[in-house]
Amino acid sequence: MINVAVSGFAGRMGSAVVDAVTAADDMQVTCGIDPHGSSKVFAVYETVEQAVHAGGFDVLVDFTQPSVVEGNLRVALAAGIDCVVGTTGLANDKLEELAALAPEGTCLFYAPNFTTGAVLMMQFAKSAAPFFPEAEVLEFHHCNKKDAPSGTAVRTAQIISEARDGRQSVAPGKETEIAGCEGARGALVEGVPVHSVRSMGYVASQEVVFGSMGQTLTIRHDSWDRTSYMPGVLLGIRSVGDRQGLIVGLENFME
Numbered sequence: 135m136i137n138v139a140v141s142g143f144a145g146r147m148g149s150a151v152v153d154a155v156t157a158a159d160d161m162q163v164t165c166g167i168d169p170h171g172s173s174k175v176f177a178v179y180e181t182v183e184q185a186v187h188a189g190g191f192d193v194l195v196d197f198t199q200p201s202v203v204e205g206n207l208r209v210a211l212a213a214g215i216d217c218v219v220g221t222t223g224l225a226n227d228k229l230e231e232l233a234a235l236a237p238e239g240t241c242l243f244y245a246p247n248f249t250t251g252a253v254l255m256m257q258f259a260k261s262a263a264p265f266f267p268e269a270e271v272l273e274f275h276h277c278n279k280k281d282a283p284s285g286t287a288v289r290t291a292q293i294i295s296e297a298r299d300g301r302q303s304v305a306p307g308k309e310t311e312i313a314g315c316e317g318a319r320g321a322l323v324e325g326v327p328v329h330s331v332r333s334m335g336y337v338a339s340q341e342v343v344f345g346s347m348g349q350t351l352t353i354r355h356d357s358w359d360r361t362s363y364m365p366g367v368l369l370g371i372r373s374v375g376d377r378q379g380l381i382v383g384l385e386n387f388m389e
């Protein structure tokens with residue numbers, strides 16, 4: 135039995151993780167961390183520090199906020215607890231710094247997106263990028279999201295940039311934005327324009343639009359429900375016990 139602590143357990147993702155872990159045969163939620171959470175089933179703490187001090191879990195799952203995840207991971211990793219992290223907003227060098235705090239045998243696993251569809255979208259984008267001079271990312275999320283652009287969009291832009299091998303887009307850029315409308319061409323992430331839409335009605339969607347002479351290729355993924363992330367989260371929880379160091383991306387555990 136894998137004993138799991140869920141940080142942010144009262145939130146949109148955290149509560150879905152509690153349900154998914156509870157329904158699985160090989161793991162259980164032994165505690166939850168959330169400043170405003172309560173439970174009759176498992177122990178509840180206000181901070182990860184309190185939970186680590188009390189002990190009783192092998193894996194910490196974190197779906198909190200960009201502003202708190204770093205502090206949570208510092209405490210858990212230093213105590214040698216494997217971490218499965220969905221919270222977005224941490225840069226790669228920060229993840230490396232955090233992983234270095236952990237004793238040998240401890241794993242920090244971060245996935246900007248736990249859906250198989252989004253992983254495939256990014257892999258298809260990697261395959262397409264060398265063949266198209268233009269690429270732009272459009273991401274669409276619910277209006278309560280606390281970060282922009284999304285972690286998935288940032289990772290997609292990084293993947294496209296690496297696959298282009300340093301080649302820059304030749305499309306008109308930020309220099310064409312008219313006065314008072316700065317931002318119209320999006321945020322440049324590693325040279326790739328990223329456009330963030332926030333609206334009621336969305337969970338999470340993304341389009342990657344590639345262009346070359348006379349043609350466009352659009353790769354689109356939609357999460358319509360947060361259950362879409364749960365098989366990936368459970369796979370992460372089952373996998374970290376056998377791994378160590380920093381691992382970024384669900385593709386590392388997918389067959």
Ligand SMILES: NC(=O)C1=CN([C@@H]2O[C@H](COP(=O)(O)OP(=O)(O)OC[C@H]3O[C@@H](n4cnc5c(N)ncnc54)[C@H](OP(=O)(O)O)[C@@H]3O)[C@@H](O)[C@H]2O)C=CC1
Pocket residue numbers: 141142143144145146147148167168169170180181182197198199200202206219220221222223245246247248249281285363
């Ligand atoms: N990797 C992936 O596949 C996915 C990643 N995400 C990411 O997960 C994160 C959470 O998203 P979502 O569930 O929608 O957000 P929510 O705001 O619904 O949930 C976050 C929860 O964390 C709580 N919280 C705040 N501070 C702490 C703390 N110090 N310790 C523990 N809990 C805390 C919040 O409490 P309060 O509201 O009282 O502040 C809230 O209940 C975001 O970064 C999002 O981008 C989301 C979906 C998929």
Ligand SMILES: O=C(O)C1=N[C@H](C(=O)O)C[C@H](O)C1
Pocket residue numbers: 222246247248275279280283284285286287337338339
């Ligand atoms: O906040 C969300 O909802 C999501 N966040 C992740 C991101 O920033 O990419 C994953 C997914 O897009 C949903």
